[in-house]
Amino acid sequence: MSPDAEIALSSNSWAFVEAKKLVDRYAKAAPEKGYVLFETGYGPSGLPHIGTFGEVARTTMVRHAFSILSDIPTRLIAFSDDMDGLRKVPDNVPNQELLAANLNKPLTVVPDPFGTHNSFGEHNNARLQAFLDQFGFDYEFRSATECYKSGMFDESLLLVLKNYDAIINVILPTLGPERQATYSPFLPICPRTGEVLQVPIIRRDEAAGTVTYSDPSTGEDVTVPVTGGHCKLQWKVDWAMRWHALDVDYEMAGKDLIDSVTLSSKIIRILGKQPPEGFNYELFLDQEGKKISKSKGNGLSIEDWLTYASPESLSLYMYQNPKKAKRLHFDVIPKAVDEYFSFLEKFPEQEAKQQYANPVWHIHNGNPPSEGLPITxxxxxxxxxxxxxxxxxxxxxxxxxxxxxxxxxxxxxxxxxxxxxxxxxxxxxxxxKQYRLPTEKERKALLDLVTELTSLPAGADATEIQNAVFKVGNDNDFENLRDWFKALYETLLGQSQGPRMGSFIALYGINETVALIERVLAGQDLGAE
Incomplete structure (x- = not known):
């Protein structure tokens, strides 16, 4: 093991903790397929959102951490479950009537409401790949429709049919009595309507590789192969089948899928393989504390964030505290930006172990840039x-x-x-912004601040200015200096929170700040500008 790997092994970075699971998984021998496979999943029933990006970004961070600990090659698959039936019409897309007329059909059959692609699934897949490409992720895209129809999944699908009863016995205890009576892991694609059917299976022919169901509209018995894209699996079974077929080694998932991970892990063991490693991250919340949803379009989009901040700041937000629920709203952006540059500034002076725990190491695949910023x-x-x-x-x-x-x-x-x-x-x-006039106590303090600022030597730096601001607050008996700074923010800046005043005044200029204070003391309405 290289010296870098030995140092990284002792890192408490969550990405290295996750990577160590894969080191242990293949401690005795490398995988037969010759590489470790990471996977992320996407359900294209709605437009890709920032949580989708987060899963790929975090998985990429674990992948890179693993590359420091092991010489085994890696691959990352971004998998789209685009053969799933459209169950409801998303709120944030045009041509709702068009989608409503195609409910229950596979997403790659449903017409594209935007009119730019052959199907809604294809449109959303393109959106997914576009923003993953924008961030330079190294990944391979896989479409469920292509995997089912090409025969890539056939062997694993036949294995599901062979182990039908064992799989049913895992799933049924998790369902209510009514659902238990009709459940089947196989969802036939109706040859007559093209819809993904949720119907009971009345016969199975393991030798022929077929299932038979009763058409809910005609009452006729219909027999279809389970292979070649004629059937889709219920998603928990589908997830396990996909792990089996692709031989997935690592996949993380949201906290809301903990039970699904448990069930799918049991099913893949029935199919004869070990479940992938991974962990469950917490969900992003919107401004009201509700879970972000693809179909509702609440929360921030990738485009929203990149209008107001850098891609690197977004990656930092994804790296930090993945097991903590976080609000994903516009007001988190400024802090993320400044924290990113703060971590970047610290990096060159840190020892190797500290660098491995620094988020910018993970954001930049171990090679963060050197440019710092003189201003936050x-x-x-x-x-x-x-x-x-x-x-x-x-x-x-x-x-x-x-x-x-x-x-x-x-x-x-x-x-x-x-x-x-x-x-x-x-x-x-x-x-x-909402300005207010100063109180009498604050007016006196502002006058004193003018005196202090004008008496500073030419070229006074941010620290000297900050000390002068502190001195005025103390001299004017502000028991809690936060009240003094809040007064400055509300009267001079029109907000309840603000910057370090010494740095702000140094940037804006002492003379300009004095003029600003004098306008406030004269009762001028700064909000009218």
Missing amino acids: FGILLNLAAVVNAEEPSVLWGFISRYAKGATPASNPELDKLVGYAIAYYRDFVKPT
């Missing part, structure tokens, strides 16, 4: 708010004075951040 995203947002910035050049006028030599050309990451800050300010900060 939060401060840029507040600067944009004070100067009512609509153009990057306005912010760069302050930045170039604060950080000597900084230009859009020499600091491209900072230039991107300026654009994100203007977009975020325009859409989320500006509409909610």
Whole structure:
């Protein structure tokens, strides 16, 4: 084992903890297929959402961690369950009537409501691949429809038929009496309507590889092969069959699928193989604390996040605390951006073990960039708010004075951040700003702050300015200095929270800050600008 691998083995990063499971899985010998297979699953009944991205991003992080611990090659399959029947019409797509007329048909048969692809499933698969490609993921796409129809799953499907009774005995105890009476792991594709049928199986012919059901409309007995795409499996059995057919070694899933993982693991053992390794991550929640749903379209989309922040900040949000339920709303973006650059700044000075636990190592596959930022995203947002910035050049006028030599050309990451800050300010900060006039106590403190700021030496840095702000708060008997800073935020910035004032004033300028305070003391309405 290499020195890097020995250090990584001691890392407490969750990605390395997961990778160690695979090291133990193949401690005696490498897999016969010659590689370790990671899989992520996607149900294309609705548009891909940010949670889908999160699963691929996290799985990729485990895959890369494993590559440090082992020389066994790896592959990642992004699997789309696109042969599933459309059970309901998503809320966030056009042409609802078109979809309603094709309920229960496989997603790759349902017409595309957007009119850009041959089917709804194909459209959503293209959307999935487009945003995975946008992030540079190394993956192979697999379509359930293609796998079923090509015969790739035939051997495993016949194995399910052979072990029908054993599989039924695993599933039935989890169902209610009514569902138990009609359940079958095989869902025939009706030759007459093309629909995925949930009907009882009345006969099975293991030698012929067929099942027979009664057509619910005509009453006729219909016999179909279980192979070649003539049947689809119920998804819990389907999941186990897919693990078996593809020989999957690792797949994570949401906390809501814990029971399904348990059942599918039992079924794959019946089929003769070991379940994949993995863990259950917590779900993302929308602004109201509800689970994000593909069909409802609540929560953020990939496009939403990338309008206001970098891909790397999104990857950081995915890396952090995967077993903790987190709100995924616009207000989490600024913190994620600043935390990303904070981790990036620390990385070069860290020892190897600390680097393996640093999120940027996992975000950048072990090779994070070196460019740091002289200004935080939060401060840029507040600067944009004070100067009512609509153009990057306005912010760069302050930045170039604060950080000597900084230009859009020499600091491209900072230039991107300026654009994100203007977009975020325009859409989320500006509409909610609400200024108030200072109280008498606060007026006196603001006057004192003007005196302190104007008496600072030329070229005073952010720390000196911050000390002056603290001094004014203490001198004016603010027992809790948070009340003093809150007063500054509410009267000068129009918000209840804000930046480190020393850094903000250093960027905005002492003279400009004094002028801002004087306008507030004169009773001018800053919100009218």
